[in-house]
Each structure stands twice: as structure tokens, then as C-alpha cells.
Amino acid sequence: MTRDEARALDAADPLRAIRNRFHLPDGILYLDGNSLGALPKASVGRLAEVVTREWGEALIRSWNDADWIDAPQRVGAKIAALIGAKPHEVIVADSTSVNLFKLIVAAAPLTPDRPVLLSEKGNFHTDLHIASGAVEMVPGMRLETVERAEVEGAIGEDTNLLLLTHTHYKSGAKFDMAALTAKAKAAGARTIWDLSHSAGAVPLALNADGAELAIGCGYKYLNGGPGAPAFLYIAEHLQDRLISPLRGWMGHAEPFAFTDDYVPAPGIARFLAGTPPVLSLAGLEAGVDAFEGVDLDALWGKSAALFELFAALAAERCPDLTCISPAERNARGSHISFAHPHAFEICQALIARGVIGDFRAPDVVRFGLTPLYLGFEDVWRAVDIMAEIMGRETWREPRYAVRGKVT
Amino acid sequence: MTRDEARALDAADPLRAIRNRFHLPDGILYLDGNSLGALPKASVGRLAEVVTREWGEALIRSWNDADWIDAPQRVGAKIAALIGAKPHEVIVADSTSVNLFKLIVAAAPLTPDRPVLLSEKGNFHTDLHIASGAVEMVPGMRLETVERAEVEGAIGEDTNLLLLTHTHYKSGAKFDMAALTAKAKAAGARTIWDLSHSAGAVPLALNADGAELAIGCGYKYLNGGPGAPAFLYIAEHLQDRLISPLRGWMGHAEPFAFTDDYVPAPGIARFLAGTPPVLSLAGLEAGVDAFEGVDLDALWGKSAALFELFAALAAERCPDLTCISPAERNARGSHISFAHPHAFEICQALIARGVIGDFRAPDVVRFGLTPLYLGFEDVWRAVDIMAEIMGRETWREPRYAVRGKVT
Incomplete structure (x- = not known):
């Protein structure tokens, strides 16, 4: 799938307008809404x-x-x-x-x-x-x-x-x-x-x-x-x-x-x-x-589709990652996780590029697919950046191995 | 003590400026800071x-x-x-x-x-x-x-x-x-x-x-x-x-x-x-x-003085109220309480006049004396309004007997 094709999926997404209920910071792809949800604009x-x-x-x-x-x-x-x-x-x-x-x-x-x-x-x-x-x-x-x-x-x-x-x-x-x-x-x-x-x-x-x-x-x-x-x-x-x-x-x-x-x-x-x-x-x-008027079945359908796109793109472009989340739709939730011996460093390198997922010890990088405010192009871009990082192995840079307080 | 004398005490109060750290609504004498403290302006x-x-x-x-x-x-x-x-x-x-x-x-x-x-x-x-x-x-x-x-x-x-x-x-x-x-x-x-x-x-x-x-x-x-x-x-x-x-x-x-x-x-x-x-x-x-730079001993001294003013004025002007708080400074905290068979109605009538204390079942009306933001004139006015209410017995009006959810 190309970026344009992902964008077309967003354009056809009946839930797309719900995204406008949230403040999504510029320059950030936020794939951590399963850890801390984004700020609804009305909350301010x-x-x-x-x-x-x-x-x-x-x-x-x-x-x-x-x-x-x-x-x-x-x-x-x-x-x-x-x-x-x-x-x-x-x-x-x-x-x-x-x-x-x-x-x-x-x-x-x-x-x-x-x-x-x-x-x-x-x-x-x-x-x-x-x-x-x-x-x-x-x-x-x-x-x-x-x-x-x-x-x-x-x-x-x-x-x-x-x-x-x-x-x-x-x-x-x-x-x-x-x-x-x-x-x-x-x-x-x-x-x-x-x-x-x-x-x-x-x-x-x-x-x-x-x-x-x-x-x-x-x-x-x-x-x-x-x-x-x-x-x-x-x-x-x-x-x-x-x-x-x-x-x-x-x-x-x-x-x-x-x-x-x-x-x-x-x-x-x-x-x-x-x-x-x-x-x-x-x-x-x-x-x-912020869920007002949202069809929960449609929401889950979108979550599942975001997952499937992420999984397919990652399998193609980041073959060193091992997906540990179930492929079967009914057997999984709304996030996708990958094992890699350097999951921590990859996660840090992604954050440095504005792609926020999180690390879960000892070797998992996890991406929350929050269907209220994430789109297909977001998933495409996140995998694109991850592929670039892993292709260049920039995640091996020592600065990405420094662990902070909350990991 | 006259209102002017109370005002003079405020003018001489070295803690008076601390009051400006708080938002105190117009038309309200807030004597309930021991239940919910007032909003510090910096909190906004x-x-x-x-x-x-x-x-x-x-x-x-x-x-x-x-x-x-x-x-x-x-x-x-x-x-x-x-x-x-x-x-x-x-x-x-x-x-x-x-x-x-x-x-x-x-x-x-x-x-x-x-x-x-x-x-x-x-x-x-x-x-x-x-x-x-x-x-x-x-x-x-x-x-x-x-x-x-x-x-x-x-x-x-x-x-x-x-x-x-x-x-x-x-x-x-x-x-x-x-x-x-x-x-x-x-x-x-x-x-x-x-x-x-x-x-x-x-x-x-x-x-x-x-x-x-x-x-x-x-x-x-x-x-x-x-x-x-x-x-x-x-x-x-x-x-x-x-x-x-x-x-x-x-x-x-x-x-x-x-x-x-x-x-x-x-x-x-x-x-x-x-x-x-x-x-x-x-x-x-x-x-x-909001306590930054406040001398805690001075704060307690002010609290005690506010109490003593409240007690003296109430004894003089609201003789039907029985003070149940200790007269001895070292034996009490920073609020003053009175027993009265119609404490609930008195409390409600005070609230209707903008004097906010609170009722504690079955027969106590309680006033928090928060020395960070209350002054001597506030105490004078609160007792003045209470004396007026009790003098006219307006607290006996049926509307003041209606109990809300939180009393």
C-alpha cells in the first residue's frame, strides 16, 4: 500500500471527523493512546x-x-x-x-x-x-x-x-x-x-x-x-x-x-x-x-483495519521485528506489539523522530492504535519512519540506549 | 469592636498581602476553607x-x-x-x-x-x-x-x-x-x-x-x-x-x-x-x-486572633448560639463552632446572604477561619449578618429548612 492509498482510506473513513475532537500535536504520530489517551479539545x-x-x-x-x-x-x-x-x-x-x-x-x-x-x-x-x-x-x-x-x-x-x-x-x-x-x-x-x-x-x-x-x-x-x-x-x-x-x-x-x-x-x-x-x-x-455518537462496532472495525495495515506494512518493511500480537481479529485488542532484542533503542529512536509508542520490558515495542483519532496515513507514516530507522540502523546509536525514569 | 476597628486590624496584619494569592468571589464571605479551601490564583x-x-x-x-x-x-x-x-x-x-x-x-x-x-x-x-x-x-x-x-x-x-x-x-x-x-x-x-x-x-x-x-x-x-x-x-x-x-x-x-x-x-x-x-x-x-514565604507561627497567631474576635462578637450579638469550641488557644484548631437547635436553618439563611459556613449534624454550625485569606473585617461582617438574621428570625422561614444532597 502506498501513502496515497492510505490517505484514500482516511478520506473514506466515516469516523474520520471524530479526530477533530482531539488535540494532536504537530509533528507527532501518537501511538500511545493505550497508555495515555490524547487530550480531547473539549476537556480544556x-x-x-x-x-x-x-x-x-x-x-x-x-x-x-x-x-x-x-x-x-x-x-x-x-x-x-x-x-x-x-x-x-x-x-x-x-x-x-x-x-x-x-x-x-x-x-x-x-x-x-x-x-x-x-x-x-x-x-x-x-x-x-x-x-x-x-x-x-x-x-x-x-x-x-x-x-x-x-x-x-x-x-x-x-x-x-x-x-x-x-x-x-x-x-x-x-x-x-x-x-x-x-x-x-x-x-x-x-x-x-x-x-x-x-x-x-x-x-x-x-x-x-x-x-x-x-x-x-x-x-x-x-x-x-x-x-x-x-x-x-x-x-x-x-x-x-x-x-x-x-x-x-x-x-x-x-x-x-x-x-x-x-x-x-x-x-x-x-x-x-x-x-x-x-x-x-x-x-x-x-x-x-468524546465518544458521543460514535458507533462502537464501526470503531472496532477501524481499529482492526489499522492493525492489519500496520502488521502488513511492518512485515514487508521491518522484517527483523517479530509481531507478537494475534493475527486473528477476535483474539486481540487495539494495539500491536513486536519483539526485538533492541526494542528499547528502537522505541527511543522512534520517539526522537516523533513517533511515540512505548517499550515494555524486556524486549517489546508496542503501538496503540486508537481508532478515535488515528488514521491509516498515520500508520503508514509510522511504519515508514520505523523502516527508515531500522534500515539505517540509527537505533544502534548509543544515545538511544540511555534509559529514563519511566520506560 | 466596630467595623472600623476590625478594618484597622487588617491594615496592620503582616499576612494581609497573602490574601491576594487567592480568588475570593465578590459578595461572598467564605468561612468554609476548612471544608474546601479557596482557589489560589496561581492554580488557574x-x-x-x-x-x-x-x-x-x-x-x-x-x-x-x-x-x-x-x-x-x-x-x-x-x-x-x-x-x-x-x-x-x-x-x-x-x-x-x-x-x-x-x-x-x-x-x-x-x-x-x-x-x-x-x-x-x-x-x-x-x-x-x-x-x-x-x-x-x-x-x-x-x-x-x-x-x-x-x-x-x-x-x-x-x-x-x-x-x-x-x-x-x-x-x-x-x-x-x-x-x-x-x-x-x-x-x-x-x-x-x-x-x-x-x-x-x-x-x-x-x-x-x-x-x-x-x-x-x-x-x-x-x-x-x-x-x-x-x-x-x-x-x-x-x-x-x-x-x-x-x-x-x-x-x-x-x-x-x-x-x-x-x-x-x-x-x-x-x-x-x-x-x-x-x-x-x-x-x-x-x-x-500558596504557603510560600508564610511564617507558620504568625499564621497561627492570626488564626487564634480571628477566632477570639469571632467568639467575642458572637457572644455579644448572637447570645442564642452556644460556642462549643475551646476558649483556650492551645486546645483548639482553626475553626469555631456553635450549637443551636436550628443550626441547619441558620446556616442556610447565612448562605443565602453570602456567608458560607457549614452545618454538621445534628445541631452545629461551623465557621472555618482560614488565616491565609480571611481578615478581621470579614469576621466582623459575618457576625453582623448572623446577628441580623437571628435578630429578625428570618432563619425560621420554611425555605431554609429544605435539606439538599450535601449538608
Whole structure:
């Protein structure tokens, strides 16, 4: 495919206009929206309004007048619409890590005779670290991890909770949510899905797939801004059976009654803890609002087409890279990853040329294909620059081997 | 005292110029800075810069280039300077509620033979709710609460942790940090101090007072903005003995090594959990920066003088109000509270006249005296308006009895 042909695909793309909702810096090809989503243009004004008018002018009154107090539920309902859940099944709170802790500690006691929290080796590490701490809170509980290929077979009568990341942060490989959830359920276990690399890009149907528990990130495909708060999903039928270990006042039935006794709020609101970070939450709401009117099936179709173009061009022009993401459309998420012994240096050389992807230790370079604002010509140019770098071996220059704080 | 005399006190106030660092809306007397601090003018530009330049233009690179990654430590060190701690003894993370949970669950196992977490009845309720959940995480642990006057006598050989709020959210009564910490220590117990209503207004000397563990709020006297993240203090000698139950990646020794095994970061950084809310954290940093060059002893002297003026004027002009805050300077914080059977309606009538304090159930009206931006004339006018309302009994109008969502 030539650059002109890629440009023609953009011209024919019915989602092309959505790109205008985002600020995309000049001279940059941003292939890292799965790590930090780009800035929606509307977020600038919205955040300025929260700061100057809602905080600065109205001050404490904005908890009611600007509905700060309902923001966790309101934004949760907007996210629910993107992941196939009912509006009252999703709430925004804390970080993905903290939300995972809440769900593990709350859900495990429902089946006290089952001691195992089962997960995948090489799962996103914060999930495994949080899990290792959470199981210590539940008497007799332990964390067991198995290789990805062994997960399904490892579900057994000891399994209490199965903790899986829907789209793998590194490879982009995707689990079959309906099949795994059903398999676990048949064995008497519940599944917690981490949707961080799925929500906002990959088709999700939590209700239809029988999902009971999930968490996800607000600052990747949901474009909520750096460190945006996370979300948490609990299927309706389970909500009143779970008690959060983090019993903050925002999850109390009457937060402003100031009573010593803890009475959990009805429904999912009991999974709120402390006061939410209103500025960051406003950023998340504006990010989610950028999806307004977007056909999610069309969005996924575009993501898949961007992937296929990237894979084809890279195979032709960068043959030293080994694609580690699944070729099969239904088996992958919305990013493409390649292994190379010098992945770090290649990534740095690309960044120096304005192509921003990221490195994932020890040997992977990863490119997020965010269909809301990336186009086919962007993919063409990114591979073109990568081919030029690898053809000239400029990535071998010593300056590209210097590792910064965040890699 | 006349209004002119109050104005003269403002003219002679060496801290008067600090008021210009804040946006104070026209027509409002804001006496609620102990609930949500006013907007520092510099925060507007700083937050716009984070949104448009750091996020919008530099995108993911800002984790390094704008030092987002070090913000929890950097802002923690700035707060440390306000509370008498070493720079590496304070970190910004999560909410006050979540931080309290971490400290209880991490510290209690240090003395496993002691089963009691002791606190005060009527402590800020989220502290008691969090405590009730946290003790369930520690085998054999239980929460016991006693009346304020009984706290000191209740410390015994069963006491593992003593959880006290330094300045009481309702009455403004202050515990003697040095004395209580020493008393608990002599009995073999550790103390966790909640500094939410102290930090930024009341003199604090955590190191000098022997404090080992503390938490506090970022959006009250620290002016961090609505829901700003909270802080956490651990005395140097304890840091490497504690493991957070919330083992998120930001607290890992090598967050970007992506290893399955959890290895806590050295020092207080291990108490970070998930990705911090960068926008809200930037708001907190700008809020703390508003203290630059302020003499904290002078600040407290002003706070005490504002209190004394408020108390004297209210005693004279609003005799139906019962002041429930301590008259003794060393026994109180930086707000003044009054009991009245119709406190709610009085508070609402005041708000309708532009005097913003707040109601605390069941019968307290509370006024925050924020010495960074309040003056003596402000206090005079607030009491003048309150006297007028109470003299005319306009607060009995039915519209003031309607309770909103957040009271």
C-alpha cells in the first residue's frame, strides 16, 4: 500500500471527523493512546470551567450545584454504555489497583471454602501485586498463577476467583470473556475482568457475556487525562452481597449523617471510599463524552483495519521485528506489539523522530492504535519512519540506549 | 469592636498581602476553607499548563519531562515542611480514607499480641468506618471507641493503635499530640494522627512530638482543590518495617520492570498504590505553594486572633448560639463552632446572604477561619449578618429548612 492509498482510506473513513475532537500535536504520530489517551479539545474548556467557576466562584456549593457529589455515578453510567453494562452497574472511584483490591477482598468470602485466586503469569504486574496483598486479607486465601495457556485448565474446585486481564497489556492477546466467565462459573468460581486495555476500543458486552466483576482504567482509551480515576463494575445481582473493605464515607448510606456506625449505601455506591478527585474526575467525564455518537462496532472495525495495515506494512518493511500480537481479529485488542532484542533503542529512536509508542520490558515495542483519532496515513507514516530507522540502523546509536525514569 | 476597628486590624496584619494569592468571589464571605479551601490564583494557570502543555502537547513524555512521576514525593516534601516532618517522611497518595486503611493494616501486625484499635466516639466518621473495615483485615483485631474524655485512660496493654483526629472536625477541640503520643508509646502502643483539620492552619511538629504515623487531607487548609489527593506520614524509623496492603505498581521497587513478584520500594514510596490523579495532584501542589514565604507561627497567631474576635462578637450579638469550641488557644484548631437547635436553618439563611459556613449534624454550625485569606473585617461582617438574621428570625422561614444532597 502506498501513502496515497492510505490517505484514500482516511478520506473514506466515516469516523474520520471524530479526530477533530482531539488535540494532536504537530509533528507527532501518537501511538500511545493505550497508555495515555490524547487530550480531547473539549476537556480544556471543561477543566477551566471546573477550576474557575465551579471551584473558584461557587466553592463548596458546587458539591450540590455542579453535581460533584453524583459524578462517580454519572460518569460510571456513561462508561457503562461503552462496555455493555447497566447504568447503575458501574461507578468511578480511586485507581484500578485500589478497585481491584476492593473486589477481591469483598468477593472472596462469598465462597469461603475455596482458597485460590487464580491468575495468569505475566498479567499486568500491578494486578498481581495487588492480588498478592489482597489474598493476605482473606483467611486461607492464596494467589496462584499459571501460564496463559494453562489458565482454562487450571480452573477447579479450589478456585474462588479468576483474575484475568481482557486484553493483555503487552501482547494485545484477548481472552474470550463469555467463554472464560462461563467456564469459571460452571466450576463454581467468579471472574474479575481487568478491562484497562479494552474499554473504549474493543467490543465489550459485560452483561451479555455474564461478567460479574470488572475494573478498568480511565486514562487510556477513555482519554480521561493522566492518572484519571478508574472504574469498577459489579453485576446488579451481586451488589448488595458485597461489602467493600475500604469503607469510606462516600460509600456510606448517609454520608452526611455523621454517625459512628458504618451502614453501606445500597447498590454499587458502597464501593466508593474517600472524596473523589473532582478535577481528575471532570477530565474523565470529558474524555468519555468524546465518544458521543460514535458507533462502537464501526470503531472496532477501524481499529482492526489499522492493525492489519500496520502488521502488513511492518512485515514487508521491518522484517527483523517479530509481531507478537494475534493475527486473528477476535483474539486481540487495539494495539500491536513486536519483539526485538533492541526494542528499547528502537522505541527511543522512534520517539526522537516523533513517533511515540512505548517499550515494555524486556524486549517489546508496542503501538496503540486508537481508532478515535488515528488514521491509516498515520500508520503508514509510522511504519515508514520505523523502516527508515531500522534500515539505517540509527537505533544502534548509543544515545538511544540511555534509559529514563519511566520506560 | 466596630467595623472600623476590625478594618484597622487588617491594615496592620503582616499576612494581609497573602490574601491576594487567592480568588475570593465578590459578595461572598467564605468561612468554609476548612471544608474546601479557596482557589489560589496561581492554580488557574498551573492547571491550564498541565492540561494543555503537559498533557496535550507532551503527552506520555510528561511522566519524565514534567516530572509527573516524582510528584507524590515532591508535593509530599512540601507538605512535610508545613507539619514538622522530614521531606522523605510524607507522600501524597489516594484519599485520606484509603491512606488510613493502609496505615492501620500495615502497622497493627508489628505488635500482634495487642488486639485493640482505640479511637474516639464521634471521631470523623469516615475514620471510624475505615477503621471498622481495616480491623477485619488483621486477625483478632477489634475497634473500640470511647468518649473523648476517656481516651487517655483507655490506653492499655491491649492497645495496638490509637487513632485520633488532631483537631476535631466538629468542635475544633485539639488533642495534645506530644502528650498523647508519649502516653500511648509508654503503654506500648502506636498513634495514628488524622491531621485533616490541622495541616495548613494549626502548628504541627510531628518529629518533635514523636509522631510515628499520620494522614491528612489536601483540599481543606492546603487549598488543593475539590477532592485533592491526601497525604501520609511515616516516621523514618518505621518506613521499612511496614508493608502496604495496597501493593500497587507505583509502590514497587521497580515499577517499570514489569515483574510478577512484589518488591516494595524503599522508604515511604511503598505506600503509593495506583497511578496518581495528575491533574488533582497538580492542584494540590499549587495549593501548597500558596504557603510560600508564610511564617507558620504568625499564621497561627492570626488564626487564634480571628477566632477570639469571632467568639467575642458572637457572644455579644448572637447570645442564642452556644460556642462549643475551646476558649483556650492551645486546645483548639482553626475553626469555631456553635450549637443551636436550628443550626441547619441558620446556616442556610447565612448562605443565602453570602456567608458560607457549614452545618454538621445534628445541631452545629461551623465557621472555618482560614488565616491565609480571611481578615478581621470579614469576621466582623459575618457576625453582623448572623446577628441580623437571628435578630429578625428570618432563619425560621420554611425555605431554609429544605435539606439538599450535601449538608
